Amino acid sequence: MNLTRKKYKYQWYQDIYEKIPAILSDAVQIGEALGLPKLQGQLGLYSGASSCPANLPDYVLDAIVEANHKPILPLRKVEDELREVVKDMYGDAYDAAVTNTCEASLRVAFDTLCAPPMMRKGDAYRGRVICPYGEDYEWGAGYGRAFPPRYKNLSIDRTVTGGELGVEGKSLNNLDSVFVRYAGTTYEVHGVKQNVIPLMTRTDVDGTLENIRIACDRHVSMLTGFHIVGYDTPGYGHGTHDANGVPVLFKEMGKLARSYDVPFIVDAASCLPGIGLSPEQINADVMMWSMDKAGRSPIAGLIVGTEESMVTIRKALGLGGHRFGEVSSHSKAVYSIADPGRDAVVGLTAFLKTLRDTPERVTDPIDRYHQIIVEEFAEMKPTRFRDKLIITKSYHMGGTELNYEQTWDEGEFGIPLFTIEDLYANTNAIDLAISAMGVSPATIYSGNMFLGPGLGLLNRQGELIEEYARLAVKALVKSVELVCQYAGLGD
Secondary structure: OOOOOOOOOHHHHHHHHHHHHHHHHHHHHHHHHHHHHHHEEEEEOOOOOOOOOOOOOOHHHHHHHHHHHHOOHHHHHHHHHHHHHHHHHOOOOOOEEOOOOOHHHHHHHHHOOOOOOOOOOOOOEEEEEEEOOOOOOHHHHOOOOEEEHHHHHHHOOOOOOOHHOOOOOOOOOEEEEEEEEEOOOEEEOOOOOOOEEEEEOOHHHHHHHHHHHHHHHOOOOHHEEEEEEOOHHHHHHHOOOOOOOOOOHHHHHEEEEHHHHOEEEEEEOOOOOOOOOOOOOOOEEEEEEEOOOOOOOOOOOOEEHHHHHHHHHHOOOOOOOOOOOOOOOOOOOOOHHHHOHHHHHHHHHHHHHHHHHOHHHHHHHHHHHHHHHHHHHHOOHHHHHHHHEEEEEEOOOEEEEEHHHHHHHHHHOOOOOHHHHHHHHHOOOOHHHHHOEEEEEOEEEEEEEEEEEOOOOOOOOEEOHHHHHHHHHHHHHHHHHHHHOOOOOOO
């Protein structure tokens, strides 16, 4: 085995790619030694993708079955019950709506709150939304044309590349996305499928806010909104919190948006409502969640926002009431294509009730899983990387973020930083090694690992199966060690 490290990064990543067959061969043997073949296809490290959601717990499934035993149950009644639960959680100043996906929720919010109107006389004006250039920028920023043009590659790459429909179909008329860099964040090229990675654990909040203020002043005549990815962890640049654990950058961005009288849209897709951040805490006009990821709901996008914002959104979804009386309805409107269906709303409501009434059923597995992660990574090799790991538990994100970007400190090569393009192209050696061992992998890119209970690690009541959780995490540690070994990074 040739473990000589290459001189330059691009050579090093190419060498890792060429060694993937050998890595996978060794991974199979490690998996066998751990006893994983008997659990093939039954364990996963993170249920953070709608393409492979976790199984629903009994308390959600039972509610769906009960709803289907009722001879007549209009969707309007179910949706109003969900609104009541949301108001119990956030107060009467907030309202809610449900779409079929979080992506649909994003589009509705951008189209109704930020995109310029298409009606009336004359040419339509342009609108510009401030989008800090952090990780996962494409989900929201993909709806506008990139500004300045140096960032146009960002809007035609990654997860918005489905040909013409993937690019043009996601874009909205006359809307621009103004990319603003985070101060203290470094933007480096990494990966086998090489691209820029924002490394964000040293983000400077004050400097970032100043960058945003400068951008606002520059684009004030066209400013129509603010958007940010709403994860509260260091790997997303939000490690600076106030005394209540709220990311300072979120709060200050929300205040700044209100000073310009434009909406602040927060995409908390892979997060949890109720036990996580609230719109009020961060001065958000709307927040949205993908409820089949960290949540235990059928696939659904939950939108919660101020009543003022939600009136517009609910009308676009056809929920704003019949023309002749009644305060709510389930009807047709421009976004009836985002209809979630009754069973999704029933299951989501059941899960929200659990978050409201017995949140420990959700937080206890997060606590125990986090402890297992800490214990297992305390034994990881190379030993010199252990104290460079940043392991953060987040109820908001429904699990644990393990960030390893600081293994690259002091100009030394660290644990390989794979891009999200590597994730999609099957060139992420760590993920591939985990899969070869028989475990559904974590979501790993840009120096972040996202780990949460869900895929085979919970029983039907939603309780953590600790034996399985520890075994899955052991496989992850072994995968990191194996890739480091082949990358020439051993002790």
